[in-house]
Amino acid sequence: MIISYMSITYNDSLQPKVFGTVQRFIEPCILLLLSRGTSHGYGLLEDLEKHCGEKVDIGNLYRTLRKMETNGWVKSEWGVNKTGRDRRVYTITKSGLAFLERAAVSLTQTDSLIHRFFEGYKKTFQKGTSL
Amino acid sequence: MIISYMSITYNDSLQPKVFGTVQRFIEPCILLLLSRGTSHGYGLLEDLEKHCGEKVDIGNLYRTLRKMETNGWVKSEWGVNKTGRDRRVYTITKSGLAFLERAAVSLTQTDSLIHRFFEGYKKTFQKGTSL
DNA sequence: TTTAATATATGATTATTTCATATATGTCTA
DNA sequence: TAGACATATATGAAATAATCATATATTAAA
Numbered sequence: 001m002i003i004s005y006m007s008i009t010y011n012d013s014l015q016p017k018v019f020g021t022v023q024r025f026i027e028p029c030i031l032l033l034l035s036r037g038t039s040h041g042y043g044l045l046e047d048l049e050k051h052c053g054e055k056v057d058i059g060n061l062y063r064t065l066r067k068m069e070t071n072g073w074v075k076s077e078w079g080v081n082k083t084g085r086d087r088r089v090y091t092i093t094k095s096g097l098a099f100l101e102r103a104a105v106s107l108t109q110t111d112s113l114i115h116r117f118f119e120g121y122k123k124t125f126q127k128g129t130s131l
Numbered sequence: 132m133i134i135s136y137m138s139i140t141y142n143d144s145l146q147p148k149v150f151g152t153v154q155r156f157i158e159p160c161i162l163l164l165l166s167r168g169t170s171h172g173y174g175l176l177e178d179l180e181k182h183c184g185e186k187v188d189i190g191n192l193y194r195t196l197r198k199m200e201t202n203g204w205v206k207s208e209w210g211v212n213k214t215g216r217d218r219r220v221y222t223i224t225k226s227g228l229a230f231l232e233r234a235a236v237s238l239t240q241t242d243s244l245i246h247r248f249f250e251g252y253k254k255t256f257q258k259g260t261s262l
Numbered sequence: 263t264t265t266a267a268t269a270t271a272t273g274a275t276t277a278t279t280t281c282a283t284a285t286a287t288g289t290c291t292a
Numbered sequence: 293t294a295g296a297c298a299t300a301t302a303t304g305a306a307a308t309a310a311t312c313a314t315a316t317a318t319t320a321a322a
Contacts, residue, residue, distance in 0.1 A: 022154075023153075028248065057312085059314095062270060085318040086318090110245065114153070116182070117159065117235075118239075121231075152279085171300080215287060217287090265321085266320085267319085268318080271316080272315080273312105276312090277311085278307100283305100284302080285302080287299080289296100290298100292294090
């Protein structure tokens with residue numbers, strides 16, 4: 001999932017490149033959405049972009065869903081779709097809910113780490129510095 | 132840098148494994164420390180663990196410093212050390228300060244993304260749910 | 263009929279992190 | 293003085309994660 005800051009990359013390209021994402025942040029996001037009701041890959045894509053305000057790599061999304069099923073956090077089955085092609089519909093499992101809970105706790109730590117950075121940053125740069 | 136949440140991994144191992152870190156978070160952290168004064172790799176290791184409260188992979192730290200030098204965010208030179216072996220001493224550059232600023236802005240976005248997740252999470256789970 | 267939207271998926275590559283290991287210097291202690 | 297330990301820098305190899313490109317199928321609309 002694309003979040004966070006822009007920068008030049010390490011490679012030769014002069015193109016600015018997005019980086020600084022929270023690794024595997026998409027997983028708790030998916031689980032949160034599925035905890036409200038079953039959904040399918042493409043539907044999750046739209047919800048993730050709406051709720052997170054960020055672009056999601058569609059290939060990554062489908063691959064992640066399969067991996068999450070391997071982990072036992074979700075289960076899927078083909079659902080008939082009258083208005084289009086059939087969809088693989090995902091449901092959250094008990095194990096998935098438990099992971100979501102752990103992820104939330106852990107993201108609190110991530111959050112406080114970022115805030116610790118901000119505190120230090122403000123302390124250093126807030127008062128009339130040249131930069 | 133080790134932060135964030137624990138989980139089982141995708142592979143066969145049953146060992147819990149740390150994941151969910153903010154990618155390349157160590158870079159703005161290093162730059163913040165260097166903006167306060169020059170330092171060397173091992174010294175930064177200690178400061179990062181003290182200020183961030185987290186373990187840092189030493190190999191990753193040294194490699195990152197070299198990459199940051201390639202990017203022009205820091206410059207280094209060998210400094211004589213009377214009490215031990217010589218150290219490679221790093222100084223932040225103007226370009227490094229500029230990147231630090233951009234990173235801070237970007238981390239604000241990361242932060243608000245995590246908070247948006249928390250809001251949704253609380254809305255779904257706060258009121259007397261079974262889980 | 264061809265374009266677009268919906269829908270799922272994988273191959274290949276790149277990026278990033280972690281784990282293991284190698285090297286060097288200085289201090290302390292048995 | 294030999295060995296252990298802390299300090300100090302660094303790279304090889306592997307694992308992990310994300311991105312980019314592409315393939316396929318279905319339906320609606322132009």
